[in-house]
Amino acid sequence: MDLQCGQQIVLASASPRRRHIFANAGFQVEIDPVLVNETIPPGTEPAAAVQTLALSKAAAVAARYPKGVVVGADTIVYHQRQILEKPHDRAHACHMLQQLSGNWHTVFTGFALIKLAAKLELVRAVATRVKFVPLSKEFIEHYVASGEPLDKAGAYGIQEGGSLLVEQIEGCYFNVMGFPIAAFYLEFQRLFGEHTVADQQD
């Protein structure tokens, strides 16, 4: 499906997952990855943390595309009042997965949308609950050795080998993967009107 949404969308993210989610849904986006300080002060509520970081990312790029819709996002895993970001190394990844094994946790993704020319700024956070199957030590070690967990908040990706880890979720799957595309599209339509579907050229 192609979505001719009449807006230039710029994704201020280096995440291949986010790029995939947008492309998959039919959006044509430009990518302008940004490096921001992702340190979260201790005690920050998870929904506030991801919204702040998402806005920082969008804001860092927005001035370059005043007429474009610039989108930033940030994803964290929240378990037992602790924010889990990307693991430092393999041992840290194994430790995170042991914590999550057999339990529920919550994934928060914040997204921010800035269109300077229209003085538009919107920030939202979406939460999805995730239940892991019980993981054996052997499985965790094999999964971590595959390298898949190392660049991902909470040390797993729900979309690949991680599909074996997740028994069930409550909420948006793509939010766990890194971007709540359906929630974003609802806001997008609200802001820019119904004219977000192409004429039928196909």
Add this chain to the structure above:
Amino acid sequence: MDLQCGQQIVLASASPRRRHIFANAGFQVEIDPVLVNETIPPGTEPAAAVQTLALSKAAAVAARYPKGVVVGADTIVYHQRQILEKPHDRAHACHMLQQLSGNWHTVFTGFALIKLAAKLELVRAVATRVKFVPLSKEFIEHYVASGEPLDKAGAYGIQEGGSLLVEQIEGCYFNVMGFPIAAFYLEFQRLFGEHTVADQQD
């Protein structure tokens, strides 16, 4: 991730989604698609219907791989006591999507596993609840015109353009896509033991 599970797995399904789910999770599978009569007698309970069809598919192929683990599966959408299978045409697809718009429905996938040499046969059904966003007539028409809904139960695929349709789910995402891979893997490990993860060759 690679899973060296010590078993030959044969997937009795033509579905590219199912093939993708297995490959994505790290399983190496052989494909032997099978055509069975998919007619579901009126009044059949959804969980029974998908289990019966999954078993028919696995059974149709099992004799060719007596030492292999043959897997069949079937997926339906269930809404207001009606089973929605693949749409007959575009008009039918639009009608299904209008029914599902803004509402909850349930996706049932049945899977069957047969290993003749070990006299093993196992059949399960997994249910996932899915909530759609409200869909405009314009969006439905554009989505159907893309062709994506035509080969899919309930006239949508959650993984592509359909990602914009789904506000939230309760249960397994991959079950909606066509195969509950985590539930399958739990049963698989139970039947064939813990030796389902490769030695770390990577």
